Amino acid sequence: MRALERAELQEKFPTKEALTTEIINLEAILNLPKSTEAFMSDIHGEFDAFDHILRNASGNIVIKIQDLFSGQMTPQRQKVFAFLIYYPADRIKIVQQHLTDPDDLRQWYLDTFRHLLEMLRYCATKYTRSKVRKALDPKFVYITEELLYGDFSTEDKKKYYAQITDDLIALHTADDFIIALCHTIQRLVVDHLHVVGDIYDRGPAPDKIMDRLMRHHSVDLQWGNHDILWLGAAAGSQLCIANLLRICARYNNLAIVEDAYGINLRHLSLLAEKYYQDNPGFAPKIIRADRQPNPAELSQLTKIHQAIAIIQFKLEGQAIDRRPEFKMQARKLLDKISPDRQTITLGGHTYPLIHGCFQTVDAKDPYALLPEEQDVIDQLTRAFVNSEKLHRHMDFFMAHGSMYLAYNGNLLIHGCVPVTPAGEMEGLALDGHLYKGKVLFDMLEENLRESYATPSQGDDLSTDLLWYLWTGPESPLFGKRAMTTFERYFIADQATHEEVPNSYYTLRHQPEFIEHILTEFGLNPTNGRVINGHTPVKKGQSPILADGKMLIIDGGFARAYQPTTGIGGYTLLYNSYGLQLVTLQPFTTRAQAIADLTDIVTTKRIVEQARARQTVAETDVGRRLRDEVQTLLSLLQEKSGGSEPSA
Template sequence: MDTKYLDLLAEKYDSEEKVVTEIINLEAILNLPKGTEHFVSDLHGEYQAFQHVLRNGSGNVKVKIRDLFEGELSDQEMNEFATLVYYPEDKLQLIKEAAADSQSLYGWYAETIKRLIRLVAFASSKYTRSKVRKALPGQFVYIVEELLYKTDELTNKKEYYTKIIQRIISLGQADKLITGLAYTIQRLVVDHLHVVGDIYDRGPEPDKIMDTLINYHSVDIQWGNHDVLWLGAFAGSKVCLANLVRICARYDNLDIIEDVYGINLRPLLNLAERYYDDNRAFRPKHDAGKQEIFDDEQLQITKIHQAIAMIQFKLEIPIIKRRPDFNMSGRLLLENVDYDRETLTVNGKTYALQDTCFATVDPKHPDRLLEEEEQVIDKLLFSFQHSEKLARHMNFLMRKGSLYLKYNGNLLIHGCIPLNEDGSMKKMVISGKAYAGRGLLDVFEHYIRYGFAHPEVTDDLATDMMWYLWTGENSSLFGKKEMTTFERYFIADKTSHIEQKNPYYKLREEEEICRKILKEFHLNADQGHIINGHTPVEEINGENPIKAHGKMIVIDGGFSKAYQPKTGIAGYTLLYNSYGMQLVAHKRFTSKEDVLLHGTDVLSVKRLVDRELKRKKVLETNIGKKLLQQISVLNHLLEYRYKHGNRPADGEGRKAD
């Protein structure tokens, strides 16, 4: 091992005793039960529903409460207590308003603090004191630790503990302590969060989800197709930018771009007002839960929707032509329109067009942007890349994200592993070399990271590849033969809209195929699982999210309200603790107010995916592997600096007084 590195490490561990103590500590941690992992997917901007799932740990908080207080509290009392843990500030306000007098409120405070302390102790039983201390409310660490680790309670210290709680209440600190303990419990019931793709698009508040994730104690993200669309736009892809603006217009979410990220849409509106009129195909989809939009606002959005859609369709053409490896020549649709007859020939069949908006299209040069369109997209891109808040979100998404993740023996991937009908890995040729399976995904991720690192370049292969991942046949994120956006807008015949899925989505029902994929990623096929998002599970039609005898788990059940009529539920989440995996289905989230007033929760029956034959320890996890590496290094340090007499000279490697 590099002796310079060991010398540097010796500055931190400047005595034999410190090294030995750390080795003992790390080896002890290896024997603790593994922490609980929480998997969510396809959040699609539904911040309120996501917040609730995060706060209740997909029911984990309620489980801890029931385990601890069963027989001591009634169901109603446990529901009230759980609500306090989920939303402490709001619940405290309701309780204070309903309190009969200050004496009864005092009694409630004293009893509630005791119960919260007990719950913190119960939820933290498999963690080190050091880890628990980091989760405690900062201003109350000393006090809470005194109450957590009570000794001699029935004799010498009983009055001491009672006086602590009394003074917390009398000094007006009870609300702060209760709130801090509630958030500590939320943190302790989930050790690590996995977001298996698609934070952005459709729903109204992806920015708030991003802010929550940035402040979350431990999280990773597997990019979804919508996430890469936003990353692509920030990296300089004008066609990705046009796509995401179009989607925001389609779902009446343009305020995310303009109000949240501070991007000026006035030039786009001016262009839209000049060339476009009302068009039923481009009217925004309205969420029944949102405030009704006025007719003039709807008309503006409809015009913007058409303007950016036509810019998008034009921008696609040169990419398709300069990237023959993409094999997308069949999507040169603007070139296949008969503008006199208003028909389109696609896949050998001619369709009549309706609701057309080709005012800015030159039939001889359909890819040519008007000067005004060029100015609009250039200004949008400049604003997009210079939004401080968006930069913070995109940099976090890049730093914490990846196309796939191998974690604790499982493969996490948003979309698919492109397959052929026979189950073999589908190949794609990129710059003269064929890639498939894990190798293909690694190449895709390389281009994402390269494109993001060079945002000043707008037409290189990396930038084009980010758009391909949104819409290409071999994309692991898209997973279909082609995206029929153009047909959905302009062709009434729905047979033209069908998007043929990659064989993966049929073959993932087979255990043999899932085992083959796990082996492709060098994972244990007997113990591992594939955890998937992207495709809503139609539980309403009897579809099972647990496939291939438990090897495949699909956790997109429809956080997005747009999917819920199709799925019949409001999303799946997954919990994986030291005992095994449980899948949780969620009913539709109505509102935080409904939870506060009625104790309504949105969980349905948990399904056991599998159960560990023996309880899994930290030793068997990704964190365990890192700890073993640290232990190995410390053992080298012990041998190098202390056991063999190679000690630092007087004053060397020691901290100053």
Template sequence: MDTKYLDLLTEKYDSEEKIVTEIINLDAILNLPKGTEHFVSDLHGEYHAFQHVLRNGSGNVKEKIRDLFKDELTDKEINEFATLVYYPEEKLKMMVNSFAKNQDLEVWYAETIERMIRLVSYASSKYTNSKVRKALPQSFVYIIEELLYEKNELNNKTDYYSSIIARVISLGQANKLITGLAYTIQRLVVDHLHVVGDIYDRGPDPDKIMDTLMNYHSVDVQWGNHDVLWIGAYSGSMVCLANIIRICARYDNLSIIEDGYGINLRPLLNLANKYYEDNTAFRPKMNSKKEDVLGENILQITKIHQAISIIQFKLEMSIIKRRPDFNMHHRLLLEKINYEEKTIELNGITYPLENTCFNTIDPNNPCELTKEEEQVMNKLLFSIHHSEKLARHIHFLMNNGSLYLKYNSNLLIHGCIPLNEDGSMKEMVLDGKSYCGRELLDLFENHLRYSFRNSKVTNDFSTDLVWYLWTGENSSLFGKKDMTTFERYFIKDKATHKEWKNPYYTLRENEEICRAILCEFGLNPDQGHIINGHTPVEEINGENPIKANSKMIVIDGGFSKAYQPKTGIAGYTLLYNSYGMQLVAHKRFNSKEDVLANGTDVLSVKRVVDRELQRKKVSETNIGQKLLEQIADLQQLLEYCYRKNK
């Protein structure tokens, strides 16, 4: 072992007893049951639905309540208690107002605190005392620990415990204690959260989701294609920046840009007002809560939508021309337009164009930005780089995220592994070298991280490759032949709108293909699963999210309201505890108020994916591997620094 490392260890463990104690502690932890992992995907800015799923642990909270109190509480009372755990502040206010007498309220407080303590004890049964202590509300740690480790065998301390609870109530601290216990339960039912991509775009509050994740006790993110757009914009990619503004305009969510991140859109609005008029193809998809938006605001969004779309198409052409390795020359669409006749030729067929808004395009040099457009984009990029909140969020994504993750024998990936029709790994040639499979994804991630570290540099290869991740044929995040955004705006014939998926999305039904992918990433195909997001599962049409004999699990079931008519549900989540995996389907989340009033959840069905033959322990997990390495280091320290000197 490196002597410098030994010196650092001896600063922390300066006696033989400390080393031995830590070895015993870590070795004991290895024999605990593995913690519960919670998988979510494709949140798309739906903060309130995500919050509810997070608070109820995809049904894990109510399941523990039912297990513990099934012989004591009715179904209605179980629902009431579960709602109190999910939304303690709001539910407590309702309950307090429902009691006519203070005496009745005090009895309810005492019963509720006692039940909360029992539930904390039950939910924490597979954790060490020190881990539970960290999860407790700091202002009540001593009180809760006294109640938590109550021993009533001889009834010697019954009055002691009763007096603690009574004094908490008489001092007006019951609400605070119950609230703290509720959040402790939420934390204990899920040990680790995986977000398998697409926090951003479509929905109204991705910034609030990011704030939640930054305060979550244990989380990782596998970047989705929409997340990479935001990372790319922050990393200096003007075309990624144009894309995120266009999508926000399309879904009437420009407030994310302006109010959420403080980015000034006034220069873009001035440009839009100068060159664009109303255009039905660019009117925003309205959110139901915004039906009363004034017509003038809709017109402004429509103009901005057109202005940024044209800028985006121009910037994309510039990248395609300077990066021949991207093999996208067939997407130089602005050069294929007959501007006088308003037609375009694609694959030998001439199509009429409608809803055109080509006022700032020079037919002789269609990819060139006007001076005004260039000034606007420079100002927007400056604002992006100086948004303190966005900087915090993107740094969090980079520090806690990756394109894929190998975790506890499973492969977590948002999009796909690009494949050929025969199931072999699809190759991409860059600078004369071929990349495929894991090596290709590693290349993408290395360039994305380089672009992030050098955000003041634009138009370099790494920054262009970030955009390729959004729209390129060989991108593991896009997974289609072409992105037909232009065609959907301007061509009526829907045959041109078709986006052909990579063979992966058909072949992932095949168990042997999934096993080969797991092997490609160094995972055991007998034990592992691929956990996927990105493509909504159309359960309404009978599609099964559990594929390839359970080797493939797709958990994008439609958190985004835009997808729910197509999927028939409102998202899948996955739970993986020491007993195995369960897939949870969710009904549409209406509101927190609905849950509080009716005590209803948004869960529909839990399906067993895999049942462990033998309960899995911490020793068999990623964390267990790290603990084993720590034990080995401590044993070496004990041998060389202490016993050697005896």
């Protein structure tokens, strides 16, 4: 919420009485407890796990049920009640199947109304009545408020409330009322959601995640390196499109492109069929047993994978030549291949090539696209730029997203801040100007927004910078010196596969370095924190670094990373009592979770506990509200003839 300008306030509150009422309202809000923020990162298309975490509020709903109903409900009943709140429609069907006696079912409805209203009342205590009203289902605002704030102490009122609940059951609206209450509880338990990058790639349903986020009541997004590919594709970057399609082919996820976003891959498939054969080095990674392609599909995927990879390498060579300022000449590798296509010479060493598929590469002009390849990538670019659903999702990404975010003392960055081994800011030089630190982030965001606003198939700098964000040596979203995609496909020697990370990843263990980063971005180095995603926390490593000033919340949402992390991800909760890191188990399926009451929160670890419960006044919103109060007091003084009001 932004602070309203003086003229707006003057128009909105034209009388002394209106000004006085609003001052009292805002001063009261400033004394409410700070609401709960939740942080997630690196969701990578895993919609079911993501959706479950939103529904269970990172385990917060279970905690509130325990606080409220211990001694009234057994642990098993608490679990059943929690899953009713998570998945109300599904759990109601299960109850109706088991409770065949009408009296038993009616009693269940009455008990459930009472428990849900108690839960809602408990969750609403840190909010104004106005904010709770906005969270209620419009169809049930009147009924909910009557039952939520009612006085049950008199006999007349008891009969009044009993009639309301009886009518809900008799008029067959009890199910809808329960579902509405559950959704309101979910909404109030976590007030604001931060997604610290990488919604896209790896998993099968990033489009569903975007649809869910677009319905969410309060969210911000930081762009991750994988997200940039999709933003870039919508902006017309052929380099981003090629990388995006290669990754989708690699992880058997081309259905996202075709079915979710309506982009026809027929021309690419025909090209692949014409020039490429089966090649084990390009067989897709099968992460899910339920998504095993049949032999014909496997062959097609393998050929498409090769075709788009070669197009990518050619386009990258062209970009490197036209952008010498990117300093990526060492990543031009097609011209290093021997004439017989059997070896490649890199850094004075000659390596045998494996899984070669260079039949469309002209040794005399290795980075030139065949006319057919050019036609395919041009057709794909038009399809991406004109995909209505993709642009709907990317418009939301642009409206709610950023390269970084400073919020309530925390700095949210997906990847890193590029630095030298000594910890000094390093960056990218363009047109004689060196961009580093916060200025680098701002420049890259400005160019991203410019490129997205004017989609182009050309080779303008803003569009090329989108690809640089994906793979450039000074990209804050990539964070490594080079992306060794080519070597991983074609060279067996794993020493060539190494991707050297920026010194940031070593230095971020040191509190002094994190304080340096916080100062660069204008945050308080004493009590601020940096929150990162991007690098999965491996088994045995800690996500809490630099004496709690650095938190890494990529714990393995993506199934591809879970063998490395050993868990199903992390989320972070920041409420009036402090900061908690939540460890998650790998999610199975939605159906199994509902049937077996299988939750995925395993442990909560307190990162920082507030000495005194934090209030709204101590948040960014509180600071804006205090400014607004001062403006209102000034307006009130003018209307009072110059006498000095106080608040």
